[in-house]
Amino acid sequence: MAVFNKNIRNTNSQATIISSGVSIKGELSLSSMLYVEGSVEGVIVSDNTVVIGKNGNVKGIIKANKVVINGNFEGNIDSEFVEMLNGSLLIGDISTNNLSVENGAKFNGKSIIKDQNSTKSLENLEIIETEESSASKDL
Secondary structure, rough: HHHHHHOOOOOOOOOEEEEOOEEEEEEEEEOOOEEEEOEEEEEEEEEEEEEEEEOOEEEEEEEEEEEEEEEEEEEEEEEEEEOOOOOOOOEEEEEEEEEEEEOOOOEEOOOOEEOOOOOOOOOHHOOOOOOOHHHHHHO
C-alpha cells in the first residue's frame, strides 16, 4: 500500500476510515480513499477508491473511480473499476469499464459496460436461440 512506501511522490495517501460499530446516513463526498468497516446508508461520491471491508455494510449509491467490495453492498455503483472479493455480496446494478469477480463472491443484479465507443448496451442484447441452447432445454 502506498501509505507505507518511503518514496511517495505526489501521492494522495489520505484515507477516511469508517470503523466497525460506526453507522452513517447521508451523503459523503470526498477525494481521499474511503475504507468502510461499519455501516453507511446513502450516497458516496469519491474521486478515489472506496473499499468496503469484510465487516462493512453499504446501502445506496456509490460513484467513485474504483470500488473494492469485501463485505456487503446493496444499491447501484458507477465506477471505472469494480472488484468483488471472495465472500463479498453485491445486490444491485453496476456500470463500469472493468469488472472483476473472484470465486466465492455473490452478485445479484446487472452489469453494464461503460464504453463510449460502443453503441451497444446490455439492455439491448437479446438471447439468440441456437441448436445447442434448445437442445440443453431438453436435459
